[in-house]
Amino acid sequence: MPSITLPDQHLHTSHHTIMANFASSEDISQMSLSTREFRPISDHRVDDVALYDTNVLLFYVNGSRVEERMVDPMMTLATYLRDHLRLTGTKIGCNEGGCGACTVMISERDPLSGQIRHFSANSCLMPICGVFGKAVTTVEALGSVKDGRLHAVQERLAKTHGSQCGFCTPGFVMAMYSLLRNTPEPTIDQINEAMQGNLCRCTGYRPILEAFYSFARTDSGDLKVTETGCGMGDKCCKVAGNSACGSEKLTVLSDSAPYDPTHELIFPPELTLKHTEIRTFAMAHESSTWYQPSHLADLLALKRLHPHARVISGNSELAVERKFRFIDLPVVINPRQVIELHQASLDREKGVYLATGLSLTQMDDQMTEYRKELGEHESQTLLEAHKMMHWFAGKHVRNVASIAGNIATASPISDLNPLWMASATRVVLESEERGEREVVIDEKFFVGYRKTTIAGDEIVKAIWIPLTEKHEHVTSYKQAARREDDIAIVTGAFSTLLDPATQTVKRLRISYGGMAPTTILALKAMEKGEGRRFDLSFLETVTSSLAASLALPAGVPGGMPRYRLALALSFFHKHFLEVARRENITSIPAAIESTNIGESIPKEMYATQTYTEVSSSQSEWDAVGRPLPHVSGQKHTTGEAIYCADINVPNCLHGAFVSSRFAAGTLDSMDASKALAMPGVVGFFDASDVRSGARLGHGAGDSEVFVQREIKYNGQPLGLIVATDHETARAAANAVVVNATQSKAIVTIEDALDRGSFICPDMHIHSSMASNNGERVISDWNKYDRVVEGTIRMGGQEHFYLETHQCVVIPHEEDELEIISSTQSVNEVQIEVGKCLGIPRNKIKVSVRRIGGGFGGKESTAPIVAVPAAIAARKLRKPVRITLERFDDMAISGNRHPFRFDYKVAVDAAGKLLDMDVVCLQNAGHSFDLSIGVIHRAMTHIDNVYHFPNADVVGKLCRTNLASNTAYRGFGGPQGMFATEAIMFHAAEDLGMDVDEFRELNMYESSGKTFWGNTMEQCNARRCWDECREKSDYEKRKKEAAEFNKVNKHRKRGVALTPTKFSIGFGLKHLNQASALVLIYTDGSVLVTHGGMEMGQGLHTKIIQITSRCLGIDASKIHIQDASTDKVPNASPTAASMGSDLNGLAVKNACDQINERLAPLKEELGGDTTWEKLVETAYLKMISLSASGYAVTPCEPVNFGTGLPGRQMFSYAVYGTAFCEVEIDCLTGDHHLLRTEVVMDVGDSLNPAIDIGQIEGAFIQGYGLFTMEEIKVRPDGVRLSRGPGAYKIPSADDAPRHFSVHLLKGSSNKNAIFSSKAIGEPPLFLGSCALFAIRDAIKAFREARGLAGYFRFDSPATAERIRLACEDDLLDKVPPLPKDPTTYTPWVVDL
């Protein structure tokens, strides 16, 4: 073991040079200030908290001192900041380290060197006692709109329109800020890395990247503060001097203030003076006792006394266990200040020694330093560890997590354990009793699922990573559902030592994670390979042995049995090729090509946004058509934007659900006595507290508030515990004893078909009825020569708004309830609360200022939370808040509907579509919710942009034991259109036609009628298609992809163009109405309230712009506070992309009334009268300065009962086309979206910045839907994907670096306000373009292997689906699943 040398001469390392210990009662402020004395604790009484230097938790937040004498040590920093310090800029999106909304910066002094280190961290993982002696910086410390001062990061992010709902924004700001504190002029790579742990569900990341990349130093050494490159390359207007573009950049950063690192907060001198980094600290709380020794001997003594105590290093593993599995942690030991655990050294014999007090980031930095000292051949394991580290969690987790935690956790899918095994790394363990021992991490180290040979009294002290020999080659690979910040599906690490003279394999080590309950060594294959010549027969021998020994049973836990084995074989294949390349073994043919994850990401961002500027004759005050920033944009960046959970309601109680653990069965009884006895628990509510017969449900009323008897889905609320705080309520809810009987669940569409389980009778559209006096003509399919038949499937999607469902209900006198909710529909909450509590709606006020994203998921589901909270608040006469954990939100609130489509189309010899027959099977979940509306839209969008002369479409709503699936951006449209595009590919490929020609041949002309009855007046489908084809240089890209594919065996590129037509309007006629209230005050300021909710889509900004034009005043005079039922009654939900169309018209109507009243006065006062003067005079003349506006839009729907097409179900349509280019790794199924170009028809844009933001955000959300997002449900209906750990939405790394959006010019729309078009939902389907490009790449691979013709490719295009579609020799070695599916239970099912 290396010896300790501490730089501070005052520091004594011997256990015997003990300074007198401090009394427990002593405040840290009395601690000796002058020296870094090292104070071991008496080894006999080391668990006596009184003997620690201090029992007072001291730390700094934003430069202010915080002292806590009694706090639950395991309370998270996020909770402490938000609930105790009321610093609500730090958001909570998941509470499991997976979203980054809670990112803060932590500054500490290194216990060994005393140097200050700043790092970003997830405050939701950090225990509050973990910040003892540290300084925490939150977003509030940076800048403030109120104070008129923004930090450079905030300013630039606001300028690039980098926020929409703003819930993720403080986290992004803090991630970037932390990077700048360490590296004021970072590289683009460092910026990408800094954002690894942050998710945004709204923006599509492009504007965030643009803002942050502006801080990067280019290769030439310049700061990139100016502009991003243009995706048009040489065709860029600025390069070509072409004025036809008529566009300006949305963002100009060149006038941004430079970043000045000298203005930042300094590290608190008190902490430096007191050397808190080496002080021992302990806190005894009734829930846990926290020990923080600073000496190894004390640590070991503690572990001897408390062998079952958990050692908290980074807490990244433990935090999640504690939060969701409610584990008790009576004793916790934090070893982070133990000086001996901060050592690192290089020993040429033994390798690199890294002690476990180092975070993964510090370890990585240290390894990088040693690599500089070592030869390339010696440092291969270090290099591989460095590479793997990049894909290990996100930066904020790596900044705190330790290698000890990773090894001790013994996860079978750890990223690093396979590498340690392949390289024979040794772990140093130490106990007080037996001293130190070194153990090789090999097949004997991990003894079972999450079990190791580490004894209870031992701590993991360090690892020794051996240096590699000459001709020893180490490689490692990881494949996950998402490249960045995701747990692996399979990891593989390999070490081959070659004898260069004979080219025989002297030693072979193969290790895998994800192939068994533990990390394994593939001993049989290693034995077979060793001693053989390194050639193709070696490859064949080892691969066959791996295939035979690692094959997984069909029902293996974790699922994906075929894919996992294919990955294991593919990784070895890659290793083999890499060794051959490094050793230059030319006898191994061609394919010397290795694909590394992430290899082909372009570094820079190339993004153009083209739009039409407002005419120069437009008045300056007229805000319509200008790219105004989001009205809350700056506040998003500073954390001053307030959301439901940020509102401080005094004496507020907190509710947490008792939920069903299985999906189907009966609730026999519940016993809450234990829970009610817990301190802080106030009450328990169940079905007996609900008014008789009261049920939730949009119209249908088919969903219970709490289960009375029949359990219908996993996670269903059975009851509600109310307590004084959120965590107590959760713990008590977990303590309620539930007796229930499980029954067989109906989970999939097939289950429902088998069991005849449907929500309601089938829906129909029969186009023939329109032209045949309402009589259906049944097609004679025998008359067609060319008929294509098939099935295609599309999975659901979790909304993953960053802010989960929440509400607070405040009871007032006379049964009045004030409800603040995170809903998309204040009306819906008011209706359901009124109905279920029997209170007239005039006593229920529901309001929303803003919500942190909705995407449809907060339209009809908010009452699931609001009604129970209202029941409790009313009964307890106290405010009650419910804040759903992400874990519960994902279980309860429903998803996008999964669909299966069974289709048949007929085509004539010239390639013209003749007929279509489709059955749309929808997995609706347990209740109606909005499933009927969703299936209507799927059925009316199944033409996409193609003319079907005849069509019969049937919709079946399958009732299953799932949370009720609900509205989701696109509302069934994307599912319908996906089926159409899949059908077009199927038909073209079966008939041997080029799919683009086939699509063009059948595309709607500029006008026409859909098979379901709508007349299209200005159909821009072809214009968008042609323009996108041209702007993307489609032909050239296609040719280049083909060239690339010719020379690359395992990597293929694919391109695709995908068109869309999305119809605008609510399908339910009466929802197409809106009201608004415009109030003008005598100072000229205007307050507008309308029925729409601001959820990031920029609705309030657009409404302000509309009001500006209507009243003829500057936007700065107009304000919108909230949406509230006491100002605008009966508002339709903010949905169907109708927010600005409907509410804009209502506001216009109100303004028109006021203008009419003011007109005579205006004339009397003369043209140059100011607005303020006009308003004041009007008041004095007793002219009313307020008006309520009202608007309707037309809707004549289809009769889905009979199938008779409608006359005009939707007002108009929005058109668009996307181009995508992707590259896939055919060995792993990994893919990269390289380039995206979108042309979108938004009419005359009300605000191009907002519209482009919506297009980019919807595209990336659609990209997630069609590629990586998978809802995982077990065959018994138990939901596995309940957080960011198991459910992957695209991260910044996934956003294409070539990402351009062009708004179609000259497309005024006479059917909506100021000739605009709606934009929220229409672009989402364009994300499917990535799937079709991936399919194109797979096709190239298959064709190279002689597999021509159509192949079915369901959505999403996951890595698993991609790999399994790339059928090759390796896949031939993977056993097929049993033919009879009843012989095994799959891990998860296709819903």
Ligand SMILES: Cc1cc2nc3c(=O)[nH]c(=O)nc-3n(C[C@H](O)[C@H](O)[C@H](O)COP(=O)(O)OP(=O)(O)OC[C@H]3O[C@@H](n4cnc5c(N)ncnc54)[C@H](O)[C@@H]3O)c2cc1C
């Ligand atoms: C968002 C997120 C993403 C993640 N991504 C990945 C990933 O990509 N790959 C991956 O492999 N893992 C991942 N993890 C898991 C986890 O981060 C790692 O396992 C990490 O290394 C754990 O280290 P820690 O210091 O945080 O452990 P802790 O949570 O502090 O402890 C974990 C366990 O180790 C024990 N322990 C800790 N230190 C010691 C010690 N010195 N001696 C003895 N026992 C000790 C604890 O008692 C506990 O049982 C992720 C976790 C999160 C939250």
Ligand code: FES
């Ligand atoms: S809330 Fe901390 S990472 Fe999501």
Ligand code: FES
């Ligand atoms: S703006 Fe990023 S999640 Fe809404």
